[in-house]
Amino acid sequence: MPVLLIESATPDTALFLLLGYAIIGGVGLIYVISLLIRQHNLKRDLEIIERLQDDERE
């Protein structure tokens, strides 16, 4: 019986938990995606510059 009382006193906060971890995962994902986008853009710039340099040499 005391065990039942403790269990019923514990609130159901699973939705808060899911929201919290969705935010944690979301912020982490946004940052990683921002790193990937910046890297992709820089590599593209590098390729363009190298192509321009090759054209100049020719």
Place this chain on the structure above:
Amino acid sequence: MASREIQPAGAASRPVGLTVLTVFTAVMLLAATYMAFIYAPTEAAMGAVQRIFYFHVGAAWAGALAFLVTVVAGIAYLTGGGRKWDVVGHASVEVGLALITITLLSGPVWAQFAWGKPWTWDPKLTSSAVMWLSYAAYLMLRAGIEDPARRGRFGAVYGIIAFASVIMTYLGVRFISATIHPTVIGPSASTASTDMGMTPRMLHAMIFSFVTFTFVYATLLWHRIRLENLAERVNALKARLLSGS
């Protein structure tokens, strides 16, 4: 600044060490999620929402570590360590800011349940917000300075001074003011809304989260440093192309 040998694009392949570290960190994150959701027991008074603390606190720890690294990098740069320390300091602030953003946004979810509102102007929360703003200002300051040497000097000095906000958030508030925010390491203040007394399994999950977020920080820092070096190379090539040399 001394001229640097400009390498072709293909020379910047990812080091094996970074790939191993990235995979290892991903596995650690999965394990930390298991520890937080399944291994650690449900806290009786708060229920499942207490599990937010494992990642909330882990991210806070790694964020503080990132800002400490910026102090070390700033001192190294100012004492003649070279441009690489400026890159480390800058990268560390950006990663630290992302980690502290996780802390600042996940805390209010727990607070909404525990305090009935997501935010209060409690000293601990206020100093955390000031810390976040201080480091956001660091990035804005750097973005506004063209000359690399001047940007490096300003960034190093600012990074050292801004660490005062970290000391205030993590240590100062404990000793000088009453706070309703619970303390994870050491006893909570008598004014805290709840005590973080943890069972051994909760403690294991918390320590594992600290270790995991340390790896998350190290991995992101390495990737961010490589990105900064790539940006420098692209800028150097652009400058060379424009000057026609």
